Amino acid sequence: MASEPAAAFEVGRQVKPGRRVGAPPVWAVLIEPYALFLLFLLIVPLANVALFSIHRYSPTRIALPDLTFDNYRKIADPYYLRLFARTLKLGLITTVVCALLGYPLAYWLARARPRLQAFGLFLLIMPLMVSAVIRIFGWIVILGRKGLVNEVFAALGLEPVRLLYTDTAVVIGLVNVFLPFMALPLMAAIERIPPNLEEAAQNLGANWYQMFRRTILPLSLPGLISGSLLVYSISISAFVTPALMGNSRERMAAQQIYDEVLVSFNWPSASSLALTLMLLTLALMFLALYATRRAARLERGR
Amino acid sequence: MSGRAPWIILPVVVAVYVGLLAPLVVVVGVSFGPSATFAFPPTGFTLRWFAEFFASDAYVRSFFRVSLIVGLLAGTIATLFGTAAAVGLVRFRFAGREAIETFFLAPLLVPEILLAAALYLLYARLAVQASIWTLLCGHLVICTPYVIRSVTAGLVGMDPRLEEAAMSLGATPVQAFFKVTLPLLRSSLLSGAIFAFIISFSDINLALFLSGPQSTNLPVHIFSQIQWQGDPTIAAASTLQILIIGLLILIVQRIFRLRMLV
Numbered sequence: 001m002a003s004e005p006a007a008a009f010e011v012g013r014q015v016k017p018g019r020r021v022g023a024p025p026v027w028a029v030l031i032e033p034y035a036l037f038l039l040f041l042l043i044v045p046l047a048n049v050a051l052f053s054i055h056r057y058s059p060t061r062i063a064l065p066d067l068t069f070d071n072y073r074k075i076a077d078p079y080y081l082r083l084f085a086r087t088l089k090l091g092l093i094t095t096v097v098c099a100l101l102g103y104p105l106a107y108w109l110a111r112a113r114p115r116l117q118a119f120g121l122f123l124l125i126m127p128l129m130v131s132a133v134i135r136i137f138g139w140i141v142i143l144g145r146k147g148l149v150n151e152v153f154a155a156l157g158l159e160p161v162r163l164l165y166t167d168t169a170v171v172i173g174l175v176n177v178f179l180p181f182m183a184l185p186l187m188a189a190i191e192r193i194p195p196n197l198e199e200a201a202q203n204l205g206a207n208w209y210q211m212f213r214r215t216i217l218p219l220s221l222p223g224l225i226s227g228s229l230l231v232y233s234i235s236i237s238a239f240v241t242p243a244l245m246g247n248s249r250e251r252m253a254a255q256q257i258y259d260e261v262l263v264s265f266n267w268p269s270a271s272s273l274a275l276t277l278m279l280l281t282l283a284l285m286f287l288a289l290y291a292t293r294r295a296a297r298l299e300r301g302r
Numbered sequence: 303m304s305g306r307a308p309w310i311i312l313p314v315v316v317a318v319y320v321g322l323l324a325p326l327v328v329v330v331g332v333s334f335g336p337s338a339t340f341a342f343p344p345t346g347f348t349l350r351w352f353a354e355f356f357a358s359d360a361y362v363r364s365f366f367r368v369s370l371i372v373g374l375l376a377g378t379i380a381t382l383f384g385t386a387a388a389v390g391l392v393r394f395r396f397a398g399r400e401a402i403e404t405f406f407l408a409p410l411l412v413p414e415i416l417l418a419a420a421l422y423l424l425y426a427r428l429a430v431q432a433s434i435w436t437l438l439c440g441h442l443v444i445c446t447p448y449v450i451r452s453v454t455a456g457l458v459g460m461d462p463r464l465e466e467a468a469m470s471l472g473a474t475p476v477q478a479f480f481k482v483t484l485p486l487l488r489s490s491l492l493s494g495a496i497f498a499f500i501i502s503f504s505d506i507n508l509a510l511f512l513s514g515p516q517s518t519n520l521p522v523h524i525f526s527q528i529q530w531q532g533d534p535t536i537a538a539a540s541t542l543q544i545l546i547i548g549l550l551i552l553i554v555q556r557i558f559r560l561r562m563l564v
Contacts, residue, residue: 026475030390031402034383034446041443042409045420052423104314107307118555120319125560126551127322131504131521134540137528138325141332141340148328148342176321184564208308237413240506244528254415261419261511267426270419278416285411 046278053271063268071272080256080273087253090167091236094174098182098231099224101175106186106223107216111195128180136173136244143169143245165247173241178234182227185292189223190216222291229288233281253277326544333537340534351538361539364523369503372434372519376441377499383442384449384494385487389479391450392457406450409443414507417443422511432514440512441502448501448563449494455562456490457483493558496550504547 024032053071055063074080109120127135142148143163150160163169193216201211239254246252253273260270328342333351335344355361391403409417421440430436464486468478484491506521513519518526520539527536554560 025394025396027390027394027396030386030394031406034387034406034450035402037383037442037446038405038409041421041439042412042417045417045424046412048424048427049420101314101318104311105318108311108315111307118560121560122551122555123319123323125564126548127326128564129500129504129547129551130326130544131506131524133506133521133525133528134329134504134543135325137524137536137540138327138329140528141328141342142324144340146339146341176325179318179322180564184561188561234413237415239415239510240525244525254413257415257419258510261422267423271423274416274419278412281413281416282411289411 049271049275049278051271052267053275055268055271057266057268062265071268072276074269075272075276083251083253083256086250087236090170090174090242090252091232093171094178094235095182095228095232097171097175098179099228102179102182102186102227103224105179105183106190106220109183109187110190124180124183132177132240133244135176136241139169139173139176139245140164143172164245167246167250169245170242170252173245174235174238177238177241178231181230181234185227185230186220186223189220193219222294225291226288229284229291233284233288237277237281329537329540330544332534333541335534338533340537351534352541354533354535355538355542358535360518360523361520361535364518364520365539365542368434368437368513368517369520372438372441373499373503375438376445376502377495379438380442380445380449380498381491381495384446384498385453385491387446388450388453388457389483392454393462407447410447414444414505415510418508418511421508425512432512432517434513434517436514437509437512437517437519440508441505444505444508445498445501448497449491452490452494452497452558452563453487455559456487460486489557493554493563496554497563500547500550504543 052063054067054069056066056068056070058064075084105124109117109124112120140147144150145160145162145164147164149163153160197215197219198211201215202208206214236252237254238252239258242252243255243258246255254277257270257273257277260266260273331342331344332340334347334349335341336346336348336350337344355365387406391399391406418440421436421443425432425436460483464482465475465478468482469475473481504521505519506525509519509522510525513522520543524536524539551560554563
């Protein structure tokens with residue numbers, strides 16, 4: 001079914017029963033509601049953030065409508081540089097750990113029998129859909145001062161360790177929350193590699209690790225790239241995990257934004273931070289999207 | 303055979319699953335245990351924390367009057383928006399179609415916490431009071447792409463000749479859509495709706511910014527209870543959410559390909 005642009009010129013003639021000339025085409029009527037909705041609740045808010053980010057902060061009136069780039073210049077302050085460096089570092093560690101754990105999981109899932117795979121996917125996706133705050137709460141119980149880990153330590157006669165409110169705890173939480181975003185694209189990529197390719201490599205004398213390095217790894221690279229970019233970009237904007245599991249003085253960027261919006265009401269500064277983080281994330285996300293599309297195109301071309 | 307995958311993979315996979323599921327198991331365990339200090343494994347069995355959950359105004363309101371209502375509304379409206387958009391995108395050819403498709407899935411690319419801050423600042427500029435409606439609007443932004451995805455998958459997998467056959471037998475396009483296409487889309491529609499509900503029901507990032515004092519949803523209430531060192535009622539509330547979401551995911555897995563949605 002195609003829309004008929006020519007119909008618009010045939011003024012005064014009924015083209016189809018029930019559809020007047022000059023009426024918008026059907027596709028426009030169908031996509032319009034959500035397009036308008038997104039315009040007002042995605043584009044306008046982002047434009048508003050951009051606008052706030054060039055306003056001047058005023059302690060009494062929050063934002064004065066001047067044009068200033070001070071909010072962006074301020075990001076070069078040592079405090080904010082440290083904040084971003086920490087955020088990007090924790091994001092990187094999380095991504096690497098997710099990749100290291102995600103590969104075996106993805107390989108196993110990709111090569112599992114259908115029923116087992118369905119079960120494995122359920123166990124992977126179900127926790128993903130439960131609110132992050134609940135999973136983090138579980139980790140607090142496990143890692144807390146009187147938590148499961150320390151109870152085991154005590155039973156073994158070991159000193160209790162401080163696990164919660166450290167960077168280690170934040171990384172554990174982030175990996176736990178975001179691992180599925182690494183495992184799923186990886187699994188999809190590995191599934192597309194025909195199993196007989198593995199056999200062929202091994203018949204030619206490669207052991208399993210050589211085969212993995214020479215076939216699975218390069219062929220699943222698009223999955224690894226898109227999974228990594230996805231995990232990296234969502235971990236650098238994570239809020240709940242560092243807020244509940246991290247040190248309250250060593251924070252991540254999203255916590256700073258939260259405080260500046262809801263606690264100190266410095267909306268211009270918060271806006272410049274948010275926009276910077278958003279542009280960084282969007283750039284990564286589009287790279288991920290590009291990597292997956294490219295992989296899909298290569299796949300179709302095969 | 304030398305070609306077997308190394309033995310180390312299985313232990314790693316098991317360990318990863320243990321890590322993924324441990325927090326949920328612990329939360330469920332604590333919710334049925336008598337200890338007020340979150341002792342795990344539980345030393346007994348009690349429903350006390352569930353009783354406290356239902357006796358607490360704040361918990362009951364956040365669960366039934368906010369999370370559940372906003373989730374149901376978000377699921378329904380997102381399904382209407384998303385189905386219309388998916389049909390428009392898949393069944394018609396027009397200039398800029400791919401750009402619009404990317405635009406429609408764009409909310410999945412914006413970090414939720416930043417979207418939340420942006421919506422908060424817009425509401426603030428327009429002096430809109432926080433309520434369940436401001437929360438609902440935010441949720442619709444992040445829920446609808448999932449419906450678009452599932453309905454698109456359903457439409458692409460469907461034989462367009464079925465519609466054409468209906469029309470050649472005298473049905474109008476509208477009749478063909480409602481009598482042929484829509485019934486065939488049933489499972490992808492339902493999956494999309496369920497997913498939209500889940501996304502709204504378990505969302506905390508948007509709700510942290512968009513819910514007012516009277517419209518705190520369950521995850522935000524749990525969040526503040528954790529910060530204020532609440533009792534295992536937190537665990538009881540969490541267990542209820544885990545049960546509901548687990549059940550819904552099972553349904554989606556029965557009727558649809560789960561992995562097309564995430």
